[in-house]
Amino acid sequence: MLKALLARAHQGHRTTAYPDGEPPALPERFRGAPTLDPSRCPEGCRSCADVCPTDAIGGDGSLSLDLGRCLFCTECVTACPEGAIAFTNDYRLATRRREELVARGQELALADALERNLRRLFGRSLKLRVVSAGDCNACSADVNVLGTIGWDLGRFGINYVASPRHADGLLITGPVTENMRLALQKTYDAVAPPKIVIAVGACAISGGPYAGHPEQHGGAASVVPVDLFIPGCPPHPLTILDGLLRLLGRIEDGSRAVSSRTA
Amino acid sequence: MTAGAATRNGRALALKDVPSLEPSHFRGWLVNALRDKGKRLVSYFGSAADSSSGPAAEGISLVAVLADDANGRLSVARTNCDGTAFASLVPETAQPHLFEREIAEQYGVRFEGHPWLKPVRYHHSYRPAHDAWGRPADATILPGVTDFFRVEGDEVHEVAVGPVHAGVIEPGHFRFQCHGEEVFHLEIALGYQHRGVERSVVGGPTKRTLPYMETVAGDTTIGHALAYAQAVEALAGMPVSARAHAIRGIALELERLANHVGDLGALAGDVAYLPTAAYCGRLRGDFLNMTAEICGSRFGRGLVRPGGIGFDLLPAQVEILRSRVAVARREVTEAVELLWETPSVRERFDRTGTVTPEDAEALGLVGPAARACGIQRDVRHDFPSGIFRFVHLPVMTAHHGDVNSRAYVRWLEIRQSISFILDQLDGLPPGGPGAAAGVMRPDSLVVSLTEGWRGEICHVATTDAAGRFSRYKITDPSFHNWIGLALALRGGQISDFPLCNKSFNLSYCGHDL
Numbered sequence: 001m002l003k004a005l006l007a008r009a010h011q012g013h014r015t016t017a018y019p020d021g022e023p024p025a026l027p028e029r030f031r032g033a034p035t036l037d038p039s040r041c042p043e044g045c046r047s048c049a050d051v052c053p054t055d056a057i058g059g060d061g062s063l064s065l066d067l068g069r070c071l072f073c074t075e076c077v078t079a080c081p082e083g084a085i086a087f088t089n090d091y092r093l094a095t096r097r098r099e100e101l102v103a104r105g106q107e108l109a110l111a112d113a114l115e116r117n118l119r120r121l122f123g124r125s126l127k128l129r130v131v132s133a134g135d136c137n138a139c140s141a142d143v144n145v146l147g148t149i150g151w152d153l154g155r156f157g158i159n160y161v162a163s164p165r166h167a168d169g170l171l172i173t174g175p176v177t178e179n180m181r182l183a184l185q186k187t188y189d190a191v192a193p194p195k196i197v198i199a200v201g202a203c204a205i206s207g208g209p210y211a212g213h214p215e216q217h218g219g220a221a222s223v224v225p226v227d228l229f230i231p232g233c234p235p236h237p238l239t240i241l242d243g244l245l246r247l248l249g250r251i252e253d254g255s256r257a258v259s260s261r262t263a
Numbered sequence: 264m265t266a267g268a269a270t271r272n273g274r275a276l277a278l279k280d281v282p283s284l285e286p287s288h289f290r291g292w293l294v295n296a297l298r299d300k301g302k303r304l305v306s307y308f309g310s311a312a313d314s315s316s317g318p319a320a321e322g323i324s325l326v327a328v329l330a331d332d333a334n335g336r337l338s339v340a341r342t343n344c345d346g347t348a349f350a351s352l353v354p355e356t357a358q359p360h361l362f363e364r365e366i367a368e369q370y371g372v373r374f375e376g377h378p379w380l381k382p383v384r385y386h387h388s389y390r391p392a393h394d395a396w397g398r399p400a401d402a403t404i405l406p407g408v409t410d411f412f413r414v415e416g417d418e419v420h421e422v423a424v425g426p427v428h429a430g431v432i433e434p435g436h437f438r439f440q441c442h443g444e445e446v447f448h449l450e451i452a453l454g455y456q457h458r459g460v461e462r463s464v465v466g467g468p469t470k471r472t473l474p475y476m477e478t479v480a481g482d483t484t485i486g487h488a489l490a491y492a493q494a495v496e497a498l499a500g501m502p503v504s505a506r507a508h509a510i511r512g513i514a515l516e517l518e519r520l521a522n523h524v525g526d527l528g529a530l531a532g533d534v535a536y537l538p539t540a541a542y543c544g545r546l547r548g549d550f551l552n553m554t555a556e557i558c559g560s561r562f563g564r565g566l567v568r569p570g571g572i573g574f575d576l577l578p579a580q581v582e583i584l585r586s587r588v589a590v591a592r593r594e595v596t597e598a599v600e601l602l603w604e605t606p607s608v609r610e611r612f613d614r615t616g617t618v619t620p621e622d623a624e625a626l627g628l629v630g631p632a633a634r635a636c637g638i639q640r641d642v643r644h645d646f647p648s649g650i651f652r653f654v655h656l657p658v659m660t661a662h663h664g665d666v667n668s669r670a671y672v673r674w675l676e677i678r679q680s681i682s683f684i685l686d687q688l689d690g691l692p693p694g695g696p697g698a699a700a701g702v703m704r705p706d707s708l709v710v711s712l713t714e715g716w717r718g719e720i721c722h723v724a725t726t727d728a729a730g731r732f733s734r735y736k737i738t739d740p741s742f743h744n745w746i747g748l749a750l751a752l753r754g755g756q757i758s759d760f761p762l763c764n765k766s767f768n769l770s771y772c773g774h775d776l
Contacts, residue, residue, distance in 0.1 A: 007597050011542050029559030053471045130431045134456050136772050138481025138562045144431040148544035162429035179406040179455045183426045209474040215459035
């Protein structure tokens with residue numbers, strides 16, 4: 001018992017001060033929101049689009065990057081001879097609408113809060129049932145980590161619950177495999193309305209690397225309506241937390257400018 | 264093991280040098296090696312790939328890889344099968360039980376005499392009009408809808424859980440046959456995570472191949488990416504710099520640390536010992552952040568690439584890692600040692616979920632689950648490749664095969680991995696990161712093994728005449744070990760299930776691919 005008390009003293013208080021204080025430091029090589037500078041693209045160049053594993057880069061004449069498909073792998077950065085694509089360490093990526101995940105070098109709209117009546121219901125207490133539907137366990141792990149003392153999701157009244165009957169909504173990871181489609185549908189049906197759905201990770205948004213495979217359905221939206229998209233492969237816990245807090249209206253700074261660096 | 268071609272971990276063979284045995288000879292070779300000589304089945308799979316001495320258009324080829332752990336030797340052979348039926352080895356030796364079910368499901372081959380020939384992942388056969396269970400081509404195949412063992416009698420009841428579980432956990436379906444509180448039998452049905460990885464690799468490598476490998480089991484990104492890189496490097500004859508080998512080794516051990524520490528925290532949480540649960544939950548993240556320090560991703564995405572590494576370590580990063588590992592060593596030691604000194608924890612860990620060494624050997628368990636039964640089995644020691652050819656790590660074992668042993672083996676490995684990483688950081692060799700593209704040899708086969716944190720990861724790749732993948736067989740350690748979890752529950756209580764499950768912490772997606 002004495003050792004347990006000593007350990008408690010040594011280990012200290014480790015919960016991040018975020019969002020009231022600074023977020024935890026991200027590593028220098030962390031890849032968050034991209035910056036795109038279409039003005040640098042040579043005529044007809046498709047170097048970046050050709051190497052993208054998930055075809056996230058639009059080759060329709062204007063440079064665009066779909067964060068819902070992006071694996072943040074930097075193949076495009078390496079392939080671009082002109083430095084038109086770069087990844088910043090901005091961890092804020094979540095949006096409310098699928099199309100808002102497509103970056104074109106303009107401002108990216110960040111997730112806005114739930115409408116008033118839902119905020120009144122969920123703003124101080126949001127219980128989520130997590131459903132893994134073909135994820136590789138990386139998204140699950142970084143969703144799960146928010147429950148540890150480092151992040152302490154409970155501070156915000158957000159908890160993961162054991163039953164859809166206890167839940168206000170679902171948090172879905174994975175591309176929704178054919179073998180999980182029915183279970184996901186049943187789980188969704190078991191949540192009492194009004195309910196919300198959060199899709200976490202490239203797989204749950206677009207199918208990720210598995211897009212197009214007959215064994216899966218290309219993301220959560222194929223089965224249930226999605227209210228919040230949190231991109232990444234997997235998203236950093238900070239990205240997930242930022243998205244959840246924006247949804248509940250606890251962080252409000254509408255959109256952000258993505259700097260288009262000029263040469 | 265004279266019947267098979269001798270090979271080494273990460274060494275390419277010409278397909279023509281892989282003996283194609285008569286079916287009876289092939290079966291005799293396997294039964295003799297597995298039942299009488301104590302060898303181990305590393306991989307056993309079907310392949311529709313045509314090759315120089317391959318099967319007729321209607322048939323398939325069966326390929327088996329055996330390991331002689333004590334002598335660090337691998338042996339590989341194949342046989343032709345008519346594509347409809349093949350005699351099961353399971354009545355003679357247990358190890359092929361799940362491999363045969365997998366081949367049956369993928370290629371529609373009925374294994375005659377298999378005691379429990381059920382689907383593994385619940386998908387249609389890869390060969391149209393060939394189904395091991397005679398299901399029509401347009402049949403709807405639902406996961407978990409199959410035969411299960413049933414016990415009947417007074418006070419006998421069945422408990423079914425999943426696929427959606429109570430925690431943040433991947434989906435699987437578990438059925439317990441209970442007599443009062445006692446579990447007679449647990450049967451596990453998976454397949455819910457099946458994404459079709461293996462089939463998609465054929466014809467590659469493509470720009471998606473590396474992302475597939477990194478997400479076979481996302482918590483084992485480094486382990487699987489390393490097995491893949493080793494396979495490609497062997498087939499393409501790519502050299503890898505000593506520095507890349509060292510950094511790969513650091514990443515592999517960081518992955519082991521993050522998961523072992525997380526597992527010990529989860530085990531503590533399951534017996535309601537919150538101090539260790541809380542500290543280890545946080546410390547797991549510290550190790551993930553060290554991996555992110557190297558490559559920007561907490562799971563090591565983009566770090567291991569064929570030919571080398573995607574990210575080099577700068578001197579400043581080496582310093583950061585060294586100081587963080589030293590701090591983590593102190594904090595992990597304190598957090599974990601609380602477990603061994605707390606009677607209420609030991610009471611729950613000791614003699615819970617025991618797997619006997621005989622069963623572990625007979626089923627070919629791998630990783631900490633096997634080492635907890637006293638079995639000296641570790642790819643880093645038995646089939647060393649990369650950095651482990653130069654740094655010899657002793658195998659960490661415990662001897663009771665219970666939750667306590669599985670926890671303790673993890674603790675021993677945590678200490679060893681931390682020492683290894685600090686040593687590597689102190690003496691990183693010079694050299695470039697590498698990672699160039701290469702052309703793979705045509706008509707070849709390679710067996711690539713790495714020791715992931717769950718145990719042996721095996722990738723077997725074969726190439727066609729154009730040097731593209733004609734078959735790519737992935738065996739995650741979980742594939743060997745799920746049956747171990749089922750056995751661990753026998754004679755236990757359902758209330759012990761979460762604890763046993765965490766003590767194995769197997770991958771659902773790594774099994775389901």
